Amino acid sequence: MTMLLEGTAHDFDGWQSLVSDSFVPLDTEPQRRGGFTGRISARDYDSVVMSQINADPHAVLRTPGLISRTRSDGHGGTANCFKVSLQLDGHGLLIQDGREMTLAPGTLAIYDTSRPYTLSFDSDFSSYVMMYPQSRVNLPVAAVGQLTATPIGADHQLGAVVAQVISQAGAMLPTLNRATGVRLAGNVVDLLTTVMADELTAAGGEADERQRMWDEITDFIDAHLSDPQLSPSTIAAAHFISVRTLHQVFEGSGETVAGEIRRRRVDRCRADLADPRQRQTPVAAIGARWGLSDPAHFSRLFRSVVGQPPAGFRRSVLANRTV
Known part of the structure; x- marks a missing residue:
């Protein structure tokens, strides 16, 4: 059955619970004083989770302690996922594997839930986030690690197509029946994998x-x-x-x-x-x-x-x- 999570939080305790239930366990930190509001709409299409996030400025952290806790709780599968974000509005910063990437409207970024990362947003923002098991990607995990916190498809002729497909799929998926939604979500993952494979080729990742x-x-x-x-x-x-x-x-x-x-x-x-x-x-x-x-x-x-x-x-x- 398609998991449906629609939630709005009005404080950081509620937001931390909401983002952790939607993705993997995460810590949250405020970026400014005053109230906070965040909303997530998430659906699961056979292990491909598509979410839309709208929130006030804040930071989320995937720490080594949280990663260890996820595995010890018997949820190792959710610990080993890739997340791909498409920034819709606002700006942010992604930090993983010693790299930093600015998130601006239209940018695509990938990060790995099995390793620590930080996402920081200094203004109100909205984004689509796809999370799926590493096993759904027909590429070595170590090779994909070269692409974390880098702009995916920025110089690739398919990059704009992928961004457009994710944007359209994010709006369309909630209106589709289950079987069609599963196929569409899988096709988006395949298209992302194609772009990542070509990025790795261009970077010499497949040269050996x-x-x-x-x-x-x-x-x-x-x-x-x-x-x-x-x-x-x-x-x-x-x-x-x-x-x-x-x-x-x-x-x-x-x-x-x-x-x-x-x-x-x-x-x-x-x-x-x-x-x-x-x-x-x-x-x-x-x-x-x-x-x-x-x-x-x-x-x-x-x-x-x-x-x-x-x-x-x-x-x-x-x-x-x-x-």
Whole structure:
């Protein structure tokens, strides 16, 4: 079911609770004396959370203590997310990984909830923020770390397109049915990933051999997800490298080779199960389509990743196709 959070805070205690419930645990600090008002409207589209924020001047801090607490509370998944913000009005400052970036209307910025950051706004502002798991991005986490607190797409021909798409999606998503909203939110994440990959190429982030091999191997995985025999050994053989070398290519990516295969298969199955055009396709057939031919194994794997068995996920998604 789509999570809907609509809230307004009139003091900093209320605001801290509101932003922490909407995103990840955060500290807040006032930027000026007097009263405070902030409003958040947030919706969850299959782990892609789209929020609109309107608030008075303040700062939010993601501290090492809060990051450790998130993981110890059993919410490690929410600790490992990317957030992309599109500034609509007002100005601010993003600080992460030793870099500072000015946030002005129209700018896109990415930051990582698994590492400390600070956002500071010295005037009233509004913005759209998308938060999604790092696993939704087909790029090594370490490589994306080169882009935090930098203007995403500022010199890229797709940058203005992405900003426009996020702005239009933010306004449109609340009016769409569940299945359409999930697909649109996923498409926006894919478009962002395309821009980030090109930014990394331009910056030399993919120049080394490991990055080249990682791209080649993950393309191979995508092309062979339907093969139940796909495994680290078959992948290594297809690329004339040892299994040990294959695992070394994935070091620092945040995922093992087998884990990457499982994640991509579940992502494809999740998309098909959420597609109303495929409601008559048996759940087991969708699993088999993506290389998960054992129905019991498919159900266990899907539930471990998504939190619901595949049949239950399909029912909940298609039952919430409200306008």
